Amino acid sequence: MSATKALLLLIPLAPLFGALLAGLFGRAIGRTGAHLATILGVATALGAALVVANMVFAQGFRYNENLYTWLSIGTLQLNVGFLIDPLTATMMVVVTFVSLMVHIYTIGYMHEDPGYQRFFSYIALFTFAMLMLVMSNNFLQLFFGWEAVGLVSYLLIGFWFTRPTAVYANMKAFLVNRVGDFGFLLGIGMVLAYTGSLDYTTVFGFAQGLGGSMVTLIPGHAWSLMTVICILLFIGAMGKSAQMPLHVWLPDSMEGPTPISALIHAATMVTAGIFMVSRMSPLFEMSATARSVVLVIGATTALFMAFLGIIQYDIKRVVAYSTLSQLGYMTVALGVSAYPVAIFHLATHAFFKALLFLGAGSVIHAMHHEQDMRHMGGLRKHLPITYWTAVVGSLALAGIPPFAGFYSKDLIIEAVQASHAAGSEYALFAVMAGVFITAFYSFRMLFMTFHGDERMDHHTREHLHESPWVITLPLVLLAIPSLLSGLMGVQPLVFGDYFGSAIVLGPDSPVLELRKEWEGVLHFTLHGMTALPFFLALSGIALSAWMYLLRPDVPAAIKARMGGIYTLLDNKYYFDRFNEVVFAGGAQVLGGGLFRIGDQTIIDGGLVNGSAALVARGAGLIRRLQTGFLYNYAFMMIFGVFALLTIWLFKA
Amino acid sequence: MSTIPNFAPAAAEILLLALVSLVLVIDLYIDQARRALTYYLSQGTVLLTVLVLVNHVNTAPVFTFSNMFVDDTLGRVLKVLVLLTVSVVFAYGRQYAEERDMLKGEFFSLILFATLGMMVLISANHFLTLYLGLELLALAQYALVALQRDSARATEAAMKYFVLGALASGLLLYGMSMIYGGTGSLNLQEVAQGLASGRVDHVVASVGLVFIVAGLAFKLGVVPFHMWIPDVYEGAPTAVTLFIGSAPKIAGVAFFVRMLGEGLAPLAHDWQQMLVLLAVVSMALGNITAIAQTNLKRMLAYSTISHMGFVLLGILAATQQGYAAATFYISTYTLMALGAFGVMLLLSRAGFEAEQLNDYKGLNKRNPWFALIMLLVMISMAGIPPSVGFFAKLSVLRAALDAGYTWLVVVAVLLSLIGAFYYLRVIKLMYMDEPEDTSPIGGDLDVRVLLSVNGLAVLLFGILPQPLLSLFNHAVVQSLR
C-alpha cells in the first residue's frame, strides 16, 4: 500500500476506530478513555486532511482509485473508492475541523450525561460516515454514507430517548428523509440504468452523450433524461439539506443535544445535499430546467424560513431557522450554476453557524438547560467569552464585512444578479429581503440573550458563570475562521482556479462573469460596503436594536396588531398541520380504507384466508401427492421422466 | 497402457481412504466410553485431507487414471468446502448422536466414506467414476438414515430413500448407456466431442439426456424427483439430516456442472429448457408447500427444494458466470443449512427433538444469542440483505438474466417473495411469542462457538461477499472451458 493510500485511509478510519472503541468498550475505558479515543481519532483525521488539502492545494494532487471491490456480478462492479480533488479536500477539512471542535466542546457540555460514551461514539461514527460520503468516488458509497449520516442523525436526535418530543422528532426526521431518499435512490437507479455504471468519472463521461436523450415516464410525455435524473437527485438533496417542503424535520431536530445540532444539523450533514449537487455539477449543467427548480426552491426556503426566525423564543430554534434560510442561500447559488460560491458559503457557514450553535449551547449550559430567550437577558456580564464570540458569529451571519458571511453571501447575491436563469428575478428579491431579515433576527437573538434586563429567576442568576475552557476554547477557535475564512478564501475558492475540473461550470454561469469583474479582496469589500445588501443588513440590525434595546414594548404591540401574520408564522405556515392532515391524515384515511377494502376484504379475505385456503388446498393436493407410499413416489419420478421424454421426442 | 498412473492428483482421496480404514480398525478396539477418540480421529482425518488439498493448487486441470480423474481448481475448492462442512457436521451432531445411542464408529466412518464418494464425484471426468462416486455417497447415506435401527420412522425413510435412489440410479445409467451408444465413449471430453461432431442422432441424445437429467435431479431433490426429500429429512435422525442436507448438495452441483457443463455441453440448448421447467416447478412447489408445514425439518426440506430450483437458475445459464453463481449459491446454502440444523441440534436433547415449529416459540427470551443466529440464518435463506443469501440469489438471478431468461427471473423473484413468508414466521415465533418450553439450552462450548461463527459468517459474507464470489469465479474460469 502506498503512503498516499494509507494517508487517505487514515482520514475516515481514525474516527471509526475511535467510535468503535468508545462504543463497544465504553464501559471498560471510561469517560476519559472514550473522549480521548474519539478526539484523538478525529484530530488524526484533521491532521491527515490538512496534509492532503495542502497536497491538493500546493501540488495539484489528485486521486481517484477504487480501494476495494465490494461486489462484482456480471458487468456491474460496486466499489469502495476515494476521489480526492479540491472539492473533497475542502469538505474534508471543514468536516474534521468542526467535528474536532464539537468533540472538545462535548466534554464540557455533556459531562453530566449518563450516555457520555455513547454520545462520543455516535459523533465519531458520524464523522466517519460523513468523510466516506465526501471522499466517495461513486454513487453507491455516496448513498451508503448518505444513509449512514442519516442513521446517526436519527440516533442523536433521539439521544434523550426518554423524552417523547425527542422520539417524535427523530421519527419525523426519519420519515421525511425517506421521502428524499426515495427520490435520490430513483435518481441513482436511473443513472445506473442509462450509463451502466455508478462510478462518477464514467457517469460524467457518459453524461455528455446523454444530453439530448429523452425519457418517457408517462406515455405521451417525453422528458429530457438529464432533467429527470437531476430533479430526482435534487429531491434527495432537499431531504437531507432541508429544503421546502421537506424542511419540517430540521427545526424539530433541535430536540437533540446542542453539540450535534452544531455538527450535524448546521455545519456538515445538512450540507451534504449542497455538496452532492456540486459534485454532480456535470449532470446539472446539462439541464437548465432542473437548475431553475433548484433555484426557486432554494429562494423560497431562504426567504420564508428567515421569517420564521423572527418570532421564535427558543434560542436554538432561531439558529435552526437561520440554518434553513442559509441552506436556501446555498441552494440558490447552486441554482444559478455558481457551485464554487455555494461551496464557499457552505464552508463559511459551517464555521459561523457551528459557532452560533455552540454559543447558544454555552448559554443553555450556563442557564441550566433553559432555552427560552424570554427568560434570559443581560448575560453579557456573566458570559463574556460566549458573548464576544456570539457577536462575531452574528456579524458573520448578518453579512457585515469583513466577517466571513459577508463574502459568501454577497457573492451569492451578485451571482443571482448576474444570472439569466428562469426564476432569478424572484430569487434576487428573496435573497435581498432575506439579508434584512437575517440581520434582524440574528441581532434580536443577541440582544434578547445578552443585553437588557436579567429576566431569569433568582436561583439561576446565583449560579451564572462562564462555561469551562473546554466549551469556550472551541468557541474561540471557531470565531477565528468565522472572522477570517471569507477574507482569505474568497480569492482562491471562487476566483482562483481552485476547484479546477472538480466542478463544471457551464458557459452561462454567472461565476465566469463575476471573475471578469474581480479586482481583489479589498476592492470587493469596499464595493460591498456601498451596495444595497450591506445597507439592508445594517437597517436590520438597527431595527432590532430599536425594538429590543430601546423600546422593548414595541414587539408586543406589533404582535398584537399583526395577529394574522403572527399566527401564520407561529404555525410555521401550517406545514406541519398540512402534513398531519393531508399526509398523515390522508394516509390514515387511505390506510383505513385500504385496511377495510384491501386488508380485510382482499388481503385477509382473499389473499390471506384465500391464499391460506388455496395453500391449504394446494398443500392438501401436494400432501395427497406426498402420500408416504413408495409406489406413488416412484410413479411420480417415472411420470416426470415420461413427461420430459415425450416433450423432447416430439421436439426431436 | 501398463505404465503406473500418476497418483499425485488424487493424493487427498487416497489419504482419506487410508485414514478412514484406519479409523474403522481403531474404532473396533475402543469401548463405548472412549468413543470421543473416534470423533477426534475423524476430525483429524478431515482436517489432514483439507491440508493436502490446499497444499498445492494447479492453475490448469490435471488428468490422471486414464483421464478418469481430473484435478482442477474448482474441484479443490468444492472438496475443501465439502470437508469443512463434514467437520462441522461431526461437531454439531456429536452430542445428539451420543444422546440417542448412535455414536458408534459407523456414524463417523460412513460419513467419511460418503465424503470420499463426494470427492470422487467432484473430480470425476468419466461416466463410470461419476456413477461410482455417486453410489459410494448414496450407499453410505442410506445406511446413515437407518442408523437409528429401532426408530420405525428412520427405517421407513431409509427404505424409501434406498428404493427411490436405486430407481434414480437406474434412470441415470440408462441415460448414460444411451449417450455411450451414441458417442462410443464414457469420457466427458470425448462425449462432448462426439456430441459436437453432429454424428449422434438427436433422438438418441435427447433420450439419454432426459434420463440423465432425471437422475441428476433426483440427487439434488428437484421436482418431480423430490419426493424422498421431505420424508427422509423428517425421518432421519437430525444429525444425519444435517449431513444429508449440507455437503451432498455441493457434490450434487458439481455433478451437474461436470455432467451437463462439460460432458453434455453441446446439448446445452436442450437441457437448459429442461432445467427451466424443473427450476420453476421446484421453486413453486417448494415455497408454497413449505408454508403449510408445522414441522421445521419438513419445512426446511421444502425450502431445500426451492433453493435447488434457484441453483438450477445458475446452471441453466450455461455460462461460466452461471456455474460460478451456482457453486456460490450452493456454498452459501450449505452455510445456512448448517446454521439452521445446528440450532435445531443445540435445542434438542435426549427425548426431545426440537423439530416442531412451536418448539421455537419465544426462543429470544430463552436464549437471545442463538435466537439471533437463527434470525440471521432465516433472513439469509429468505434472501434479505445484508445477508449472504441475498447475494447468492442476486448472482444466480443475474446469471439467468444475462443468459436471456428475463421472465424466469421475474417468476423466481415472485416465488422467493412467497418463500420469505415462512422464514419470517420462524422469526415471529422466536421473537413475538411466549416460550412454551423453558428448559435450559445446553451444548458444549465448542459447538456454541462454532455455531456462533457459522451464524455470523452468514452476516459477514453478506457484508463482504466479494472474496467468496471471486473465489468461485476464479475457480470456474480456471477449470472449465
Next chain:
Amino acid sequence: MIDFSVFVFYAFAAVLLAAGAGVIVSRNPVHAALWLVLAFFSGSGLWMLLEAEFLAISLVLVYVGAVMVLFLFVVMMLDINLDRLREGFWRYFPVGGLVALLMVGELVLASLSKNFATMGRNLPAAPADYSNTRELGMLLYTQYLYPFELAAVILLVAIVAAIALTLRRRTNTKYQNPAQQVRVKRADRVRMVDIASGETAE
C-alpha cells in the same frame, strides 16, 4: 452363420424379456425368484454370443449360484404375504400401465436401429489364442484401475453398512467368554474369611 447367431440372439432375448415379465407378475415370490434365475441364464447366453465368456460364466456363478440361492433362502424363511403388498397393483394398473406402455413405445422409437446407424462400429476379429479373461484382467488393473478400486470401496461400505444395521449385541443373552474363563485367578473366585468362634460371618 450370421443367420444362426441372429436366431440365437432373438431366442435368448425373447426368453429374457418373458422371464423379466414373469418376475413382476408371478404371485409367488419363490416363482419370481426362479424367473429371475431364468433371466440371468438368458442374459449370460447373450454374453456368450458376444464372446464374453468370462462375464457369462461369472454371471451364472455369482448371481445364480450365490446371490439367488441366498435370496431364495431369505424369501422362503420370511413368509412374505405378497398379496397384501400388491393390493394396490390393479387399482393403479390402468394409469401405470398406460404410462409404461407409452414409455416403452417411445423408447422403442428412440432405439430404432436407424438412430444408431451412424455408429457403424464392428468388433475386431479375435485371434485364436485370444483370452477374454486375460484381456479383462489387463484392463481392470490398468486402464480401469481407479473405478475398480472404487467398486472395492463400495463393497467395503456395503459390508460396514450391513453390519452396522444388523449386528446387535444382545445384553440379555448369557454366553460364555472362554478367554475370561482361562484368565481367571483364584482371588477372583475365592474369598478367605477368618471367623473367630462365637461370631457370625458378615
